[in-house]
Amino acid sequence: MKNILKLKTLSLIISIAFINFIVILNSCKTPALIAAKPGAQLWAENCTRCHNTPPPSIYSDAQWEAVGEHMRYKANLTDQEVTKVVAFLKSAN
Amino acid sequence: MQRLQKLSRKLPALCLLLVLAITGKAQDSATVAEPLQTVQTPNSPNPGSQSFLFTGEASSLFLASKDGNTFVPLTLMLMPLTRINDKLFLETGVKMEMQDDGSFAFGLETLNLHYRLSSWLTLHAGKFAAPWGNVLDMFGEGFVSRFPIGPIGLSDDGMAPTDLVGFGAQGGFQAGNAKMLYDLYLANGPQLIVNENGTEDNMTGHMSYDVLTDNNKNKAFGGKIGILPFSNSSLQVDAFGQYAAQTGDAGSKYQNISSSSYGADFNFYKTLDIMMLRLMGQYEETNTGNSTYSVTDNTGTSDYTFNNKGNSWYIAGTLRPTGSANDFVHDLEIGARYAQYDPPKNALWGGDPSKQLTLDLTYWLTWSSQVNFGYNIQKDAGTRLNNEFIIRTLYKF
Numbered sequence: 039m040k041n042i043l044k045l046k047t048l049s050l051i052i053s054i055a056f057i058n059f060i061v062i063l064n065s066c067k068t069p070a071l072i073a074a075k076p077g078a079q080l081w082a083e084n085c086t087r088c089h090n091t092p093p094p095s096i097y098s099d100a101q102w103e104a105v106g107e108h109m110r111y112k113a114n115l116t117d118q119e120v121t122k123v124v125a126f127l128k129s130a131n
Numbered sequence: 132m133q134r135l136q137k138l139s140r141k142l143p144a145l146c147l148l149l150v151l152a153i154t155g156k157a158q159d160s161a162t163v164a165e166p167l168q169t170v171q172t173p174n175s176p177n178p179g180s181q182s183f184l185f186t187g188e189a190s191s192l193f194l195a196s197k198d199g200n201t202f203v204p205l206t207l208m209l210m211p212l213t214r215i216n217d218k219l220f221l222e223t224g225v226k227m228e229m230q231d232d233g234s235f236a237f238g239l240e241t242l243n244l245h246y247r248l249s250s251w252l253t254l255h256a257g258k259f260a261a262p263w264g265n266v267l268d269m270f271g272e273g274f275v276s277r278f279p280i281g282p283i284g285l286s287d288d289g290m291a292p293t294d295l296v297g298f299g300a301q302g303g304f305q306a307g308n309a310k311m312l313y314d315l316y317l318a319n320g321p322q323l324i325v326n327e328n329g330t331e332d333n334m335t336g337h338m339s340y341d342v343l344t345d346n347n348k349n350k351a352f353g354g355k356i357g358i359l360p361f362s363n364s365s366l367q368v369d370a371f372g373q374y375a376a377q378t379g380d381a382g383s384k385y386q387n388i389s390s391s392s393y394g395a396d397f398n399f400y401k402t403l404d405i406m407m408l409r410l411m412g413q414y415e416e417t418n419t420g421n422s423t424y425s426v427t428d429n430t431g432t433s434d435y436t437f438n439n440k441g442n443s444w445y446i447a448g449t450l451r452p453t454g455s456a457n458d459f460v461h462d463l464e465i466g467a468r469y470a471q472y473d474p475p476k477n478a479l480w481g482g483d484p485s486k487q488l489t490l491d492l493t494y495w496l497t498w499s500s501q502v503n504f505g506y507n508i509q510k511d512a513g514t515r516l517n518n519e520f521i522i523r524t525l526y527k528f
Contacts, residue, residue: 114303
């Protein structure tokens with residue numbers, strides 16, 4: 039009985055949190071300040087969250103695409119961040 | 132009745148509208164597909180859409196204490212990353228650890244296929260690291276960790292999920308100036324360890340978190356929800372949890388023992404004129420259903436039970452003089468970390484809290500390769516204070 043209650047509470051919390059995400063997702067537009075950020079700035083800000091910034095020259099264009107996709111999932115980057123950062127790295131390598 | 136008659140009169144018109152809508156859609160598809168057909172001639176070169184990167188890291192460890200000193204065998208982690216197309220991505224991790232006889236033991240750490248459904252939703256399935264605290268998740272790879280050894284109770288030695296086999300959904304999206312992220316999963320879940328033979332090294336009541344096969348029909352569900360409240364992504368705060376209603380072997384008297392774990396973490400960095408400061412921390416707690424276990428040793432068989440709750444936490448900070456004009460000083464980073472692991476007091480594997488203070492000096496050879504000089508002071512339950520000097524070399528390729 040106690041386990042079922044725990045299960046229900048956890049399910050409820052996760053469901054409410056997920057619904058909130060969807061509401062936020064659909065109600066918030068990306069502010070102009072964020073949308074205007076160039077790839078170089080996003081590269082510096084997001085890589086530094088966990089590690090030193092890698093120099094663009096170490097990988098080829100195709101390799102940066104694989105890295106960008108990896109970081110989308112590893113660091114939960116937004117679609118816009120991945121697109122801009124990979125475009126910057128490909129232009130600068 | 133009249134309403135039904137009216138509706139039946141309108142039905143042919145509605146059907147016509149539906150057919151027109153479908154054919155209209157089909158027409159749209161055909162107009163999009165047409166240019167593709169003209170481009171894909173047999174002799175046209177196909178540049179391909181698959182991207183591949185063979186990456187990984189190699190590390191070695193030297194430990195020196197009062198009891199002696201030793202080189203810990205080499206560890207090699209191979210991580211091929213394959214972007215199959217715009218939507219599919221395969222993440223792989225194979226760990227190779229050198230054994231005493233010089234041979235290598237292989238272990239599949241990660242095999243995780245991602246399918247991106249939309250800009251904010253990706254489904255994934257396979258074997259993956261639990262999105263569980265920044266020790267395993269964000270700082271899980273050696274080149275990111277900054278310390279030569281992990282915090283006590285928060286790696287493989289702790290009471291919380293480490294590896295998972297199952298599937299999940301994850302994503303990140305902008306929410307005003309802030310960013311939000313989530314990673315939810317359904318997995319085989321933890322397995323209760325029951326060993327009735329002897330009290331020495333007996334882990335009865337502990338969970339096994341890295342098993343690949345399932346021991347019952349129940350699944351564990353859990354996940355992480357995070358927020359980066361500042362527009363420059365300098366702070367991340369996550370909350371995470373997991374619940375498994377059954378953890379014992381199917382059909383055994385321990386089948387219905389549940390396990391619930393939850394916790395929170397944070398990571399903050401600030402770049403100042405002369406240096407970069409980083410602060411990070413994590414707390415996690417696991418509650419396992421209580422039970423009475425039988426244990427047989429030299430004195431006979433006896434029952435024992437205990438309050439099966441434990442927690443672990445750490446807090447750490449690092450400083451790197453990024454503003455220094457001197458190249459050598461610029462590539463240094465100092466760090467300090469305090470960690471504590473509080474297992475169930477009366478468990479055969481429990482006792483008083485273990486405490487650990489780790490000091491570190493890192494020299495960055497490249498952006499990702501490093502040499503760490505660490506000093507570790509650790510007090511485990513029932514043992515004397517153990518001081519260790521550690522050197523780790525790590526090369527990322």
